[in-house]
Amino acid sequence: MLSILVISVMCVSALNCISHDLPDYFPRCSIDDPNLNNCLLKAFNTVRPYVKKGVGEIGILPFEPLVLPTFNLSQESLAVNYTLTTWNFTIRGIDNYNVYEINYNPETLIFSAKIQFDALPVYTKYEVSGRLLHIPVEGKGFLSGTFLGPINATIRIEGKLMEVDGVEYYNTTNVKVTETIKDMEVAAEGLFDGDEELGRITNHLLNLFSAEIMQAANSVWEQLAEEMIMRFIKSFTGSVPYYKIFPKLNN
Ligand SMILES: *[C@@H]1O[C@H](CO)[C@@H](O)[C@H](O)[C@H]1NC(C)=O
Ligand SMILES: *[C@@H]1O[C@H](CO)[C@@H](O)[C@H](O)[C@H]1NC(C)=O
Ligand SMILES: *[C@@H]1O[C@H](CO)[C@@H](O)[C@H](O)[C@H]1NC(C)=O
Ligand SMILES: *[C@@H]1O[C@H](CO)[C@@H](O)[C@H](O)[C@H]1NC(C)=O
Ligand SMILES: *[C@@H]1O[C@H](CO)[C@@H](O)[C@H](O)[C@H]1NC(C)=O
Secondary structure, eight states, X not given: OOOEEEEEEEOOOOOOOSOOOOOTTSOOOOTTOTTHHHHHXXXXXXXXXXXXXXXXXXXXXXXXXXXXXEEXXXXXXXXXXXXXXXXXXXXXXXXXXXXXXXXXXXXXXXXXXXXXXXXXXXXXXEEEEEEETTEEEEEXXXXXXXXXXXXXXXXEEEEEEEEETTEEEEEEEEEEEEEEOOOEEEEESSBGGGOHHHHHHHHHHHHHTHHHHHHHHHHHHHHHHHHHHHHHHHHHHTTSOHXXXXXXXXX
């Protein structure tokens, strides 16, 4: 099966090289804590309200809604063959996450988590060209839809410690996301130059075959999530020293 994939994402990220500390109201988990994973699990659920509003001090942008200024996706396989550009891709409900399993190994510096999301409503300006299964899609305009929940995702993050001016930081080297969005509802305006009949039929077909389309396009959404998570983590692990995130018990 031929499958060529090109993704490029442009995100605003507040990357800077000044060394910061986590805000006081953030929970901290000690690297020496024998129950580190439990502590992290609790911490993730504690920070939910701050993640929602963003944490300006350490460059975390608001997650509700999450707005991606622009990205281009293209996928060429037997099942689907399209290019899609979006502007202000807006996702709601990301903050409504439930982390139910976390594993961080300080020896290998590998972090993994299992997360569940409810339905995620999306809204974006788009331009698309190609086909999804045998459904031709062509047009530009606005699109609204919902990724139907529950959505289960696993995230695995690898990194190395790097030293800058004698201070250690976590340098993320690899992010792997596995998720299954089983189905989606979609309403696209502006297909085929606004031809009402073609637009109506195309929307009908997209919803009829939405589960198959999501299955064919899933790997692309995974890669998009990996790209976003990579940027997100770098935005604060690049500015908060490792041992401020994971303080040592005895120092
Ligand atoms: C994305 O695609 C649009 C139009 O198809 C193009 O103008 C733009 O340069 C592309 N952006 C990137 C970052 O590749
Ligand atoms: C995908 O679409 C392009 C442009 O229409 C075409 O050249 C290419 O052969 C198609 N690839 C597949 C696998 O259908
Ligand atoms: C995206 O949203 C910003 C902020 O609301 C707005 O200024 C900008 O014009 C929007 N871009 C497009 C292409 O609609
Ligand atoms: C998601 O994970 C939960 C907990 O492991 C499980 O009960 C549920 O069936 C899973 N849902 C899907 C859609 O895979
Ligand atoms: C972080 O890791 C990447 C990939 O291994 C490497 O290219 C980069 O130089 C590292 N950054 C620093 C500041 O060490």
